[in-house]
Amino acid sequence: MFTPATAEQRFVLDHIVRLSEISAEATPDLLDAVLDGAGQFAAGEWAPLERLGDTEGARWTEQGVTMPEGFAAAYRAYVEGGWGTIGSPAEHGGQGLPVSLSVAVLETLGTANMGFCLCPVLTVGAVEALHHHGSPEQQAQYLPRLATGEWTGTMNLTEPQAGSDVGAVKTKAEPAGDGKWKIKGTKIYISFGDHDMADNIVHLVLARTPGAPAGTKGLSLFLVPKYRLNADGTPGDFNDIKVVSIEHKMGLHASPTCVLSFGDNDDCIGELIGPELGGIRAMFTMMNNARLNVGLQGVQVAERATQRAVAYARERVQGYRGGAPTAIIEHPDVRRMLLRMKAQTQAARALVYYAFGQLDRGRAGDAEADKRVELLTPLAKAHATDLGNEVASLGLQVHGGMGYIEETGAAQHFRDARITPIYEGTNGIQAADLVGRKLSMDNGATLLGLLADMRAEAEDAGLRALIDACEDVGRDLLGSDADDRLAASYPFLTMLSVAVCGWLMEKSGRLAAQGDGEPGFLQMKQAAARFYVEQIVPEALGLRAAAMAKAAALYAVGAEAFAA
Amino acid sequence: MFTPATAEQRFVLDHIVRLSEISAEATPDLLDAVLDGAGQFAAGEWAPLERLGDTEGARWTEQGVTMPEGFAAAYRAYVEGGWGTIGSPAEHGGQGLPVSLSVAVLETLGTANMGFCLCPVLTVGAVEALHHHGSPEQQAQYLPRLATGEWTGTMNLTEPQAGSDVGAVKTKAEPAGDGKWKIKGTKIYISFGDHDMADNIVHLVLARTPGAPAGTKGLSLFLVPKYRLNADGTPGDFNDIKVVSIEHKMGLHASPTCVLSFGDNDDCIGELIGPELGGIRAMFTMMNNARLNVGLQGVQVAERATQRAVAYARERVQGYRGGAPTAIIEHPDVRRMLLRMKAQTQAARALVYYAFGQLDRGRAGDAEADKRVELLTPLAKAHATDLGNEVASLGLQVHGGMGYIEETGAAQHFRDARITPIYEGTNGIQAADLVGRKLSMDNGATLLGLLADMRAEAEDAGLRALIDACEDVGRDLLGSDADDRLAASYPFLTMLSVAVCGWLMEKSGRLAAQGDGEPGFLQMKQAAARFYVEQIVPEALGLRAAAMAKAAALYAVGAEAFAA
Structure with missing residues (x-):
C-alpha cells in the first residue's frame, strides 16, 4: 500500500529546488542513494506500524507514556540507520547536507507513518534552536545525541x-x-x-x-x-x-x-x-522550521491518501463502461477526484520543497531567499495542510461506503490530517502573519519580487490573471488598516498559494514534456499540471471578491446576534 | 449547547416554502406549536444522549444490536409524543400535514442527535414506499404502526x-x-x-x-x-x-x-x-425521499456545529482587541469563519426546505413543482451534505487545539458529517443524476424554467452572472456526450446549487430587511445573506472553467499512470 514517492521527490529536488545549485555534495548518485534508502527503510520498518499506531496508540500510565509494540525498535532502527543526521550540522555529528534533502527523507517517513514521524520532526526543531541559540557547552552536551535522534x-x-x-x-x-x-x-x-x-x-x-x-x-x-x-x-x-x-x-x-x-x-x-x-526570538527559529515541517505533513498525508485511493479505484469493479464491467478508476468523476488528488499533492509538494530550497539558499547567504522563505512559510504551512485535508477527504470519498469503515484505512488519513491546520499556529494565524509582518516586509517588495518572478515565467492566461489579482489584492491590503487586512487574510493566503503552486506546476509540466524518465511518470506530471492550471487556478480567481471585501461586512452584527 | 433553530425554521417555512399556500391547516399557531414542541422534546430527551451515542455507540452481540442506555426510552417518548406522525398519511394514522413541516421536526431531532434521527428518517422512507406501492392489506397491517414509529x-x-x-x-x-x-x-x-x-x-x-x-x-x-x-x-x-x-x-x-x-x-x-x-420504481420512491432527508442531515450537522462554535468563540478569551483581552469571536478571521458557517447553514436549509416545498406542491397536483423537486433532489442531497462537512470542519477549526480533542464535541460533528456525502448515492452519483436524467428532463426545460425564475428575482450582478454561467454550462452539457457531461458534473452541481442558494439567500435578506421579528435574528439573516452573495457566489463562478472542461483532460493518461 505504501510506495515511497522517490521519482516525484527527485523531480522536485532537481527542477523546483534545483539542489545542484545549492550543494555540490548532493550529487545525483547521493540523491538516489538517500531517497531509495529512506524509501526502503520506511516501507520495511515504519509503514507496517501505521495502523497499530492508530488502533492501539500511545498509552499513558502514572509511570509515563508507552508506545505501541514495535515502535521503540523501529525508532532505534531509524537512529542506527543515521536517517536523523542528514540535515543536521556537520560539526555536531550531522551530515550537513541541505535541509531540502533531509525533508525528502522526512516526507517518506511521514508518508509511511505520519504520527510517528512527528517525533523526528520535533527533534529537528530542537536541533535548530540549540544550533542557533545554544551555548557551546549546551551544543556539545546535547547536539550530538539530538542530531542522531538518540535523544x-x-x-x-x-x-x-x-x-x-x-x-x-x-x-x-x-x-x-x-x-x-x-x-x-x-x-x-x-x-x-x-x-x-x-x-x-x-x-x-x-x-x-x-x-x-x-x-x-x-x-x-x-x-x-x-x-x-x-x-x-x-x-x-x-x-x-x-x-x-x-x-x-x-x-x-x-x-x-x-x-x-x-x-x-x-x-x-x-x-x-x-x-x-x-525566548521569543529563539522560539521563532524552532517555530518557522516546525511550520514548514507541518506543511510537509500535508504532503505526507496527501501522498498516502492518494496512493490508497488509486489502489482501491483500480481494484474495485462497479458499473460498466463500453458494456463491460469496469474498475471505478475508469468512471469520469472518480478519475476527476483522483487527478485532482494527484495535482493537489504535487502542488503541495512543490510549494513546500520550494520554500525549503529558499531556506537552504538563505543559509548559504542569499538575502533575498532568506526573505522569500519568510514570506512563503505561512503559505507552505497553511495551504499545504489545507490540501492534505482536501486530498484525504477525496480519498475517503473514492472508497464510497468502505471509506467510512475504519478497517479500510482511508478514514485514518482523514482524521490524522485534521490536526495539521491547527497546530504550530492555526492556519488563521498563518494568514494573519501573511497580511501582517510578511506582507509589510520591505514595504511589500518581498511579495512583489516573488510575483515578478512568477509573471516572468507564467504562460497560461488564467494563471497570469491570478498573479495580477494577487498583486492587486496585495497592494490593496498594504494600504488597508489591520481589521481589513485580517478580514481578507485567509482568501488572500489561498489565492497567493494557488498562484505560487500554479507557477511551479506549469513549470513542472513544461519540464516533464522535455524531460527524460519513465514515460508514465512524465505523462502524469503533465496531466496533473494541466489539470491544476486549467481547473484549480480559475477556482482561486473566484476568491478575489472575498480578498477585496472589508471587515465591515463581518462586524455588521454584534457577537450576540450569532447566537440568535 | 443545543438550541432548536425555530426562528430560522419559521422564517424558511413562511418565506421560502410559503407553507400557507400549501396547507390551510398549517396555521401560524399550529406551526409555532409544532416547532416549539419539537424543540423542547429534542432538547429534553434526545440532545442529552448525543455524546453517549458516540462514545458508547450501538453494540452487537449474537442476539442482535443493543442501543446505549436511555435510547430505548427516548425513542418511546418520541413515539408517544406523536412526533413521527406529522407528515404521515391521515388515512393510516398520521396527521397528514405537509412534508415540509415534518421536515422541520426531523431537522430539530437530528440537530439534537444526528445518528439517532436516522431511525425515524428510514421509517418515513418505508411509510412512503408502502403508501405508494403497498397493497391495501399491507397498508392496513403495517402503515399505522410505522406511521407512529411503533415499528x-x-x-x-x-x-x-x-x-x-x-x-x-x-x-x-x-x-x-x-x-x-x-x-x-x-x-x-x-x-x-x-x-x-x-x-x-x-x-x-x-x-x-x-x-x-x-x-x-x-x-x-x-x-x-x-x-x-x-x-x-x-x-x-x-x-x-x-x-x-x-x-x-x-x-x-x-x-x-x-x-x-x-x-x-x-x-x-x-x-x-x-x-x-x-422494484426499481418502488425503490426510487424510498430513495428520493431518503436523498432529500440526507440533505437535511447536512443542515442538522451544520446547525449544531455552528451553535457549538459560536458558544466556544464567545467564551474563549485569547489575544487582545483595542488593548483589552477579548473573546475570539471578535477577531476578524474567527468572525469570518463563523459568519461563513451561519451563511452556509442558512443556505443549506433554504435549499433543502425549498426542495421539500416543491415536493408538497407536486403532491398537491402541481406538475411543474413535481419536475422541479426531481431536478433539485441531487442538489439538495449533494450540496447540503458538502456544506454540512465544510461547516463542521470550520467549527472544529474555530476551537483550535480543543477541536481535535474528542471531549469537546466538535470532532464528533466532523466525523458524523462525513458519511452524508457517501450514503444514499454518493455525491458523485448525484452529480451524474443531475447531468443525466435531470438535465435532460423536457430537453432541459425544467432547468431553464428554474433559472428563469431565479433570474426574474436576482438583483446582485455577481449572482446574475452565476445564473447566466449555469445556463451556459447547462446548454453546453445538453449538447455534450456522456463522458463530457460526467467530467463536468460535480463542478456544475456545485455552481448550480450555489446559484439556487444565492437566489434564496438574497431573497431572504430582502425579506428580513422588511420583516418584523427579533431584531438580532433579522440582522443576522441580512448579514449572512450579504456575505453569501458577496463572497460565496463569486467563488462558484470560479468553477465555470472546470464545468466547461471536457473528459479528454481526465483520460490524457491511462489508469496505470496514476500509480506511477
Whole structure:
C-alpha cells in the first residue's frame, strides 16, 4: 500500500529546488542513494506500524507514556540507520547536507507513518534552536545525541490560557544558583512530551523570569531535560517533570499529546538558551522550521491518501463502461477526484520543497531567499495542510461506503490530517502573519519580487490573471488598516498559494514534456499540471471578491446576534 | 449547547416554502406549536444522549444490536409524543400535514442527535414506499404502526458487489406458496437494521425473482419483517434474519450499520410490494425521499456545529482587541469563519426546505413543482451534505487545539458529517443524476424554467452572472456526450446549487430587511445573506472553467499512470 514517492521527490529536488545549485555534495548518485534508502527503510520498518499506531496508540500510565509494540525498535532502527543526521550540522555529528534533502527523507517517513514521524520532526526543531541559540557547552552536551535522534526534542509553548496568544505564558523560571533555573508550570499539547523510545527527552520550554515584562517580550527559552546529565554526559537523575495525562484526540494516535507539569516538587532544573528575555526570538527559529515541517505533513498525508485511493479505484469493479464491467478508476468523476488528488499533492509538494530550497539558499547567504522563505512559510504551512485535508477527504470519498469503515484505512488519513491546520499556529494565524509582518516586509517588495518572478515565467492566461489579482489584492491590503487586512487574510493566503503552486506546476509540466524518465511518470506530471492550471487556478480567481471585501461586512452584527 | 433553530425554521417555512399556500391547516399557531414542541422534546430527551451515542455507540452481540442506555426510552417518548406522525398519511394514522413541516421536526431531532434521527428518517422512507406501492392489506397491517414509529423501517439495497451499481443485486426471492416469497441473501450497510427500541422492524428488501432479467430491470421489492405478524397483527415468529455484524465506522456511532443475512435457515418469508420486477420504481420512491432527508442531515450537522462554535468563540478569551483581552469571536478571521458557517447553514436549509416545498406542491397536483423537486433532489442531497462537512470542519477549526480533542464535541460533528456525502448515492452519483436524467428532463426545460425564475428575482450582478454561467454550462452539457457531461458534473452541481442558494439567500435578506421579528435574528439573516452573495457566489463562478472542461483532460493518461 505504501510506495515511497522517490521519482516525484527527485523531480522536485532537481527542477523546483534545483539542489545542484545549492550543494555540490548532493550529487545525483547521493540523491538516489538517500531517497531509495529512506524509501526502503520506511516501507520495511515504519509503514507496517501505521495502523497499530492508530488502533492501539500511545498509552499513558502514572509511570509515563508507552508506545505501541514495535515502535521503540523501529525508532532505534531509524537512529542506527543515521536517517536523523542528514540535515543536521556537520560539526555536531550531522551530515550537513541541505535541509531540502533531509525533508525528502522526512516526507517518506511521514508518508509511511505520519504520527510517528512527528517525533523526528520535533527533534529537528530542537536541533535548530540549540544550533542557533545554544551555548557551546549546551551544543556539545546535547547536539550530538539530538542530531542522531538518540535523544528526542519537544517544544513547550502552549498553556491552557496561552494558545494562539503565546505572550500569555505563565510558567515560571527562578534562579537556582550555578546559572541554573528552577522551572515551574504546566504545559499542554506537548507532542511526544513523553515516550519510551529514547534514553532522554530534551524539552525546550518557554517561561517567564522574575520581573519580566508582560507579553512575548518577557519570555525566555529554557532547556529542560527529562533526566539531568551526569558529569560524563549520560542521563542521570529524574528532573521532576510529571506527565499528567495525554489527550484523547480524533486522530494522530501514534503521537502522544501530553500535559506536562514541571517542578511539582520544586526540583525541575533548566538552563537558559540564549539571553534572558530572548525566548521569543529563539522560539521563532524552532517555530518557522516546525511550520514548514507541518506543511510537509500535508504532503505526507496527501501522498498516502492518494496512493490508497488509486489502489482501491483500480481494484474495485462497479458499473460498466463500453458494456463491460469496469474498475471505478475508469468512471469520469472518480478519475476527476483522483487527478485532482494527484495535482493537489504535487502542488503541495512543490510549494513546500520550494520554500525549503529558499531556506537552504538563505543559509548559504542569499538575502533575498532568506526573505522569500519568510514570506512563503505561512503559505507552505497553511495551504499545504489545507490540501492534505482536501486530498484525504477525496480519498475517503473514492472508497464510497468502505471509506467510512475504519478497517479500510482511508478514514485514518482523514482524521490524522485534521490536526495539521491547527497546530504550530492555526492556519488563521498563518494568514494573519501573511497580511501582517510578511506582507509589510520591505514595504511589500518581498511579495512583489516573488510575483515578478512568477509573471516572468507564467504562460497560461488564467494563471497570469491570478498573479495580477494577487498583486492587486496585495497592494490593496498594504494600504488597508489591520481589521481589513485580517478580514481578507485567509482568501488572500489561498489565492497567493494557488498562484505560487500554479507557477511551479506549469513549470513542472513544461519540464516533464522535455524531460527524460519513465514515460508514465512524465505523462502524469503533465496531466496533473494541466489539470491544476486549467481547473484549480480559475477556482482561486473566484476568491478575489472575498480578498477585496472589508471587515465591515463581518462586524455588521454584534457577537450576540450569532447566537440568535 | 443545543438550541432548536425555530426562528430560522419559521422564517424558511413562511418565506421560502410559503407553507400557507400549501396547507390551510398549517396555521401560524399550529406551526409555532409544532416547532416549539419539537424543540423542547429534542432538547429534553434526545440532545442529552448525543455524546453517549458516540462514545458508547450501538453494540452487537449474537442476539442482535443493543442501543446505549436511555435510547430505548427516548425513542418511546418520541413515539408517544406523536412526533413521527406529522407528515404521515391521515388515512393510516398520521396527521397528514405537509412534508415540509415534518421536515422541520426531523431537522430539530437530528440537530439534537444526528445518528439517532436516522431511525425515524428510514421509517418515513418505508411509510412512503408502502403508501405508494403497498397493497391495501399491507397498508392496513403495517402503515399505522410505522406511521407512529411503533415499528421502524429499513432500506435493504446494498450488497458487497452492489454498491453504486444497484443492478448487481444477487439476493434471491423464490415463491413460497400463498403468494409469499422465500428471501435469501446478504445485505450490507443497513442502517438501524437491528436495535432494541421497537417491537418490530420492517425491512424493505430488493431481490431478484427466478428468471428475472439482469440489471435493475430484474429487481423486485419485498416487505420482510423481523417478526412475522400473528393473525391479530401483533409480532409473532422470528423471520430468520441474522445480524451478522455491525460496522466499525469513523462516526455516526449511534446508528448501527448492519450486515443482515436473510434466510440462513431457508425460513425468511417476504411479501412482494407492488408488481414483480417493479422494484426499481418502488425503490426510487424510498430513495428520493431518503436523498432529500440526507440533505437535511447536512443542515442538522451544520446547525449544531455552528451553535457549538459560536458558544466556544464567545467564551474563549485569547489575544487582545483595542488593548483589552477579548473573546475570539471578535477577531476578524474567527468572525469570518463563523459568519461563513451561519451563511452556509442558512443556505443549506433554504435549499433543502425549498426542495421539500416543491415536493408538497407536486403532491398537491402541481406538475411543474413535481419536475422541479426531481431536478433539485441531487442538489439538495449533494450540496447540503458538502456544506454540512465544510461547516463542521470550520467549527472544529474555530476551537483550535480543543477541536481535535474528542471531549469537546466538535470532532464528533466532523466525523458524523462525513458519511452524508457517501450514503444514499454518493455525491458523485448525484452529480451524474443531475447531468443525466435531470438535465435532460423536457430537453432541459425544467432547468431553464428554474433559472428563469431565479433570474426574474436576482438583483446582485455577481449572482446574475452565476445564473447566466449555469445556463451556459447547462446548454453546453445538453449538447455534450456522456463522458463530457460526467467530467463536468460535480463542478456544475456545485455552481448550480450555489446559484439556487444565492437566489434564496438574497431573497431572504430582502425579506428580513422588511420583516418584523427579533431584531438580532433579522440582522443576522441580512448579514449572512450579504456575505453569501458577496463572497460565496463569486467563488462558484470560479468553477465555470472546470464545468466547461471536457473528459479528454481526465483520460490524457491511462489508469496505470496514476500509480506511477
